[in-house]
Amino acid sequence: MKFVINSYKGAEPLEFGMSHAEVREAVGGKFKSFKRDPDDEDDPPLDYFEKKGCFAYYSKTGELRAIEFCKPAEPMLDGVNLLGLKFVELMKLMKKKDATMKDTGAGFKSIKLGIGAWAPGGKHEPNIPAETVIVFREGYYEETDG
Template identity: 45%
Template sequence: MKYDIAPGKGIKGIPFGTGVSGVRAALGAGFKSFMRTPGAAHPCDYFAGAGLFANYDKTGRLEAIELASPAAPELYGINLLGMGFEQAVKYLKSKDPQLEREVDGAISLALGISLYAPHAVNDPKLPPESVLVFAPGYYD
């Protein structure tokens, strides 16, 4: 499923700040709710059929969306999971020259997008494993 990324705002139809019930209504049934980490402030929802994790802040408002296969997260019409990691980094860097490259991914604070690619060290031509779309202040 295609998801249009709106930098700093969320994905089309599901903006940051949406409550748990609103996210679930927008994405439909078939989710699993769980604490992603022991210190998580709120359970996240995983929509397996959509390849989407919805992460909430302590008040239950959407603050980040992680997309993995079969999702097709698009930024300005380009599927970030439909290309190799190096190519995705190059594309994001053309939109944000301050993009921060890491061993297993890359983060653009300006776009509110990060790539997770644990295999990048061995094969940067493989696509990222996931794309995280996050609200302003998420990494503060």
């Protein structure tokens, strides 16, 4: 499934602020709802659409606040599938769009664009694509302390 990234708005057909029901209808198919940290009472449940390659993260009030993609999803930015690029190519593309992005060594975080990626091999395996791409609403990292 293709998701068209609109910085700080979402990834079509998903928009930040949507409810659980709206997200589930827009993505379609089966999903699992769970907590990343079951021991954290403040951690709201997220939805995982395995066949779509999409995780939907919600606020404590139930609004969509971030979307994380893995294969087979196709998170598209300016017509480019970010999960289809080698990590080194993804980093070059993102640095052109945001020279201030934070290189984490195993990915990046662009507060300017509201986009990040995780690649476990990072700079050590630059020809392997990122495993995940995350799109987040304004203030997301302040909310999660991450």
